[in-house]
Amino acid sequence: xxxxxxxxxxxxxxxxxxxxxxxxxxxxxxxxxxxxxxxxxxxxxxxxxxxxxxxxxxxxxxxxxxxxxxxxxxxxxxxxxxxxxxxxxxxxxxxxxxxxxxxxxxxxxxxxxxxxxxxxxx
Numbered sequence: 001x002x003x004x005x006x007x008x009x010x011x012x013x014x015x016x017x018x019x020x021x022x023x024x025x026x027x028x029x030x031x032x033x034x035x036x037x038x039x040x041x042x043x044x045x046x047x048x049x050x051x052x053x054x055x056x057x058x059x060x061x062x063x064x065x066x067x068x069x070x071x072x073x074x075x076x077x078x079x080x081x082x083x084x085x086x087x088x089x090x091x092x093x094x095x096x097x098x099x100x101x102x103x104x105x106x107x108x109x110x111x112x113x114x115x116x117x118x119x120x121x122x
Contacts, residue, residue, distance in 0.1 A: 003055055004077040021058060030046075
């Protein structure tokens, strides 16, 4: 059973978090995502336990538990599934699409035959 652990303090270490789940071992997977920009752990983690009953016991015992000065949220992880694409952004002045190649100018040189030069990738 895969569990979501939310509302983690950024100061909570992985060994501290693993110690919380020792009574519910074996732990099959432990994931604590890292923020791309700061390199610090994010405020949540995922723990996959081998037994569904132990997962339910962990949820019951640890949900609301205070760790690092914050109350944990522990529940069964939901499958994200397929998420729709983000909506396109529009320029409020011109009401034009501002992302992608909408305003791209073709400034390639013209060859002797009058056609735009085509570049080959390496």
